[in-house]
Amino acid sequence: MKCWELQGPGGIDALALVDKPVPQPGRGEVLVRLTAASINYRDLLTVRGGYGSRQKFPLVPLSDGAGIVEAAGEGVAAFTAGDRVTGSFFESWTGGEPSETKMRAALGGAVDGALTEYRIFPAHALVKTPAHLSDIEAACLPCAGVTAWSAVMKLGGIRPGQTVLTQGTGGVSIFALQIAKMAGARVISTSSSEEKIERLRALGADVTLNYKTTPDWGKKAREITGQGVDLVVEVGGVGTLNESIRATKIGGTIAFIGVLAGAPASELRLPLMVMQQQRLQGVTVGSVDDLQAFAHALAQHQARPVVDRVFAFADAREAFHYMSSGAHFGKVAIAIGE
Incomplete structure (x- = not known):
């Protein structure tokens, strides 16, 4: 072989x-x-x-x-x-x-x-x-699918009517968008490409933000929702964490997954996270049972x-x-x- x-x-x-x-x-x-x-x-x-x-x-x-x-x-x-x-x-x-x-x-x-x-x-x-x-x-x-499943469903506990923010258009982020929509959630998605933003909308993103033209996208997401999002699927790492903290509501969750964005541009807003009692949840893929649950969900919704x-x-x-x-x-x- x-x-x-x-x-x-x-x-x-x-x-x-x-x-x-x-x-x-x-x-x-x-x-x-x-x-x-x-x-x-x-x-x-x-x-x-x-x-x-x-x-x-x-x-x-x-x-x-x-x-x-x-x-x-x-x-x-x-x-x-x-x-x-x-x-x-x-x-x-x-x-x-x-x-x-x-x-x-x-x-x-x-x-x-x-x-x-x-x-x-x-x-x-x-x-x-x-x-x-x-x-x-x-x-x-x-990997990407089960990570998104764990972030949104298993650890994020997203329910119908809640709001999820996804970052970019990589595997985890696209899966997270699809899973959140299957769960009945509202989704805010970010990208730096207007072409990719159109594709995010076609997949069901309710709100899209260009993080190049709107660098304070976390603040904008909070304004759009009125209170902040229930869950951020954080794939950028510390480089985007400040805006994720700004986007997340009091008592909300940041599912911390990736390291794509490099170092933060300024000091991390950790005091704001503390004051808002937000949860920073590390996510590393999941188990065989989680893969099976995700496979069942895809089959039920005929999602690809x-x-x-x-x-x-x-x-x-x-x-x-x-x-x-x-x-x-x-x-x-x-x-x-x-």
């Missing part, structure tokens, strides 16, 4: 296409012929060498993959050859509260990921792909991920470069095999 490996420091140029034997499943394991994968910003950081000390070399990158069961090992009853399946980001976090042990085995980081033609998965780390989704679409769910562009397996380096450009709207995916 062929797979891509990050063979050492050096970024995208250190990715190499190599040959390996097809592995065989042991007890409780499933051999999956992967047909699709997707790239997250986390994967780009990993390839660049900026995602923590657990990274190993050589490393098969990408956390998100979907495909078809090739063979099931002894003791596996839930899956048979031919089943379409999607792998979970954390192989050991099946459900319940997070822990160091549960979050240790993250695909494409601590363990080899999905940019390969075949991979062994523990049976408990797989869910059946919703019938209405293609494998390309299913491969977009495990927004896929910006699909690259061939041989063009994986180009896919990473495209992700790095920031030009995408939604997810960047890779088709594996024929």
Whole structure:
């Protein structure tokens, strides 16, 4: 089989296409012929060498993959050859509260990921792909999709009539917009591109703000709602946190996910967060149960991920470069095999 490996420091140029034997499943394991994968910003950081000390070399990158069961090992009853399946980001976090042990085995980081033609998965780390989704679409769910699900539903607890603010047009933000609309919430979305803003409106954004022409978008969001938003899906990090604090209502939540915006332009408004009793909630993907819940919700609403562009397996380096450009709207995916 062929797979891509990050063979050492050096970024995208250190990715190499190599040959390996097809592995065989042991007890409780499933051999999956992967047909699709997707790239997250986390994967780009990993390839660049900026995602923590657990990274190993050589490393098969990408956390998100979907495909078809090739063979099931002894003791596996839930899956048979031919089943379409999607792998979970954390192989050991099946459900319940997070822990160091549960979050240790993250695909494409601590363990080899999905940019390969075949991979062994523990049976408990797989869910059946919703019938209405293609494998390309299913491969977009495990990291960005479950992160957004956790931020909006599991940890954010959004209910009909509440207001959610999303930032930008990356995978997590687009998923968060879709999930919030499924939950009956009002959505305010930001972008620096008028073209992308039109696409956000087409996806259901109730209010859009251009953060270049409206740099005080947090203040504007508070004015629009009259009291502030119930939840901000914060993907910018400390660079956008001040405006997120301004946007959030008293008692509201900021789901803190990303690091896209760099350092803050001024001192953080932490006293305002304290005085307004806001909650800063860290979000790191979720469990297999969360992936299953998200898959059920997509099936119920017949909703689909927004896929910006699909690259061939041989063009994986180009896919990473495209992700790095920031030009995408939604997810960047890779088709594996024929």
